[in-house]
Amino acid sequence: MCYVSLRNVNIKNISNFAFQTGYFLISMADLKIALEFGGGAEVLVGNQKVHEVAFPSKNKVWTIGDLLYWIKDNILKERPELFLQDGSVRPGILVLVNDADWELMDTVNYELKSNDRIVFISTLHGG
């Protein structure tokens, strides 16, 4: 299991955001989610099927769209074009949020909750 935590958030932007919106920082637990890759997609992330990750949730709402870019920048080892395409996953990769289809949850706009399990399954044979 690998445990990754996102620490490279720009503190200045967060304070500005908090000031403008009147949303002030309250100490909260990190947003912990489990990522699972299958059907051949695990090859793109270093052949590791399950990744446990945590994001600082106190300053920002994380959507799957944000998560995809985070995956691209942090755990995708090779050929990002085989995973991401036009701001979403490549056609042929299925996404499940807690065992349910992400199409029911507005796909990239779904807001992640703590202990969510996001599964990416590739249905493509070649490439």
Place this chain on the structure above:
Amino acid sequence: MCSVGDDLFDDNGLMSTIEVSRSKTCNKCKTAETHLVLRNKDAYCKSCFLENVTHKFKSTLGKSRLIRPGNRVLFLYEDNEASTALLHMVRDGLNLNTPKKLNFCPVIVFIEDLYHLTIEERHNVIEQANKVIGEFHFDLFLVSLAQYAGNTGSIDKLICQASEVLPISENDEHELFRNVQPNTSVTNKKELISILKRNLLIEVAKHLDCKFIFTNEISQDIAINLLTNVSLACGNRIPIEAGFCDDIDSQVKILRPLYLFDSKEIEFYTKYNNINYTHSRNEETNPYSSIQTLLEKFVVDLQANFPATINTILKIGDKLDIVKGDISCQLCKIPICEQSSQLTSEESTRFSSLVSTSKIDLADPDLSNKFAPINGKAYCFSCDELSKCLLKR
């Protein structure tokens, strides 16, 4: 001009996109919470979905009315989810105690041809196949494709049951293409492998006394294969390879029980049934390296935005009829088109090749013979082209 259907379009001239059902409850039972969306619009709950998959599988088999109780059926096991899901459906059907129980006797064969993997990985795949099939309590037979290609004699010596006996060597790929010219394109190599595999499967089925073979192509594979056949001038194969049943061989029928399933249904079926399946490493291929991979990319990309793509291609395949002819191609075993009074597509192709490569005299009375198909030939048009890359015909 006909104006029927014009009202389907919005004022801006674009078709409106289909909205995913916003209902929170299942389309079928109308009570349970939804879990997945099929055809980009219909939402189902987990239990209705699984029930639907089982029903679709059984009705595909039932409607064909081909399999009789006690028949032996050879299953091609491959390193993919569809194969494992198919075995799971069959095991579930055999275990039933209701009148809907399946009544045939499955025999499983695994054709070893994973040459892009290392020797160790290939051994692991076979070990996994053994484990998966053992869990379903079926018998597994193993065959090496390279061995078959190298020695087309007695099939009984090639079939083995223990994984230790199956010969696996780094030389296998070389052995497989021993009779093929070294500069052969990837497209032609893939085509040769698919023809070889089909012939091997039929031989194994005959040897193991099976009247039927179940393969695991899903709708997407069939659509890609159909377009590949069009691109490679194997139109005569489309009616046989695009439907449920391939009955070219007089003794053994090849059936495709998953031909109505899409990849999403298969993935969700394996996920919801907790089928533990580890996919081996895919071959790293450039989508532009062969016609087959290019068409896979084309179909998958188009399907993402136009969910009726695969269905439309399959329906076109359904409408095509088989070529009549007494002589079969020696390579692919499909009947060769008979001479007819009308111009065939083969003649048209030869004619356009003739006029574009040499100067011809249209007044020449012998002209039609120049592009007429050769009588009594051994191969169909596409296999004739394909056989040019064979060293020993």
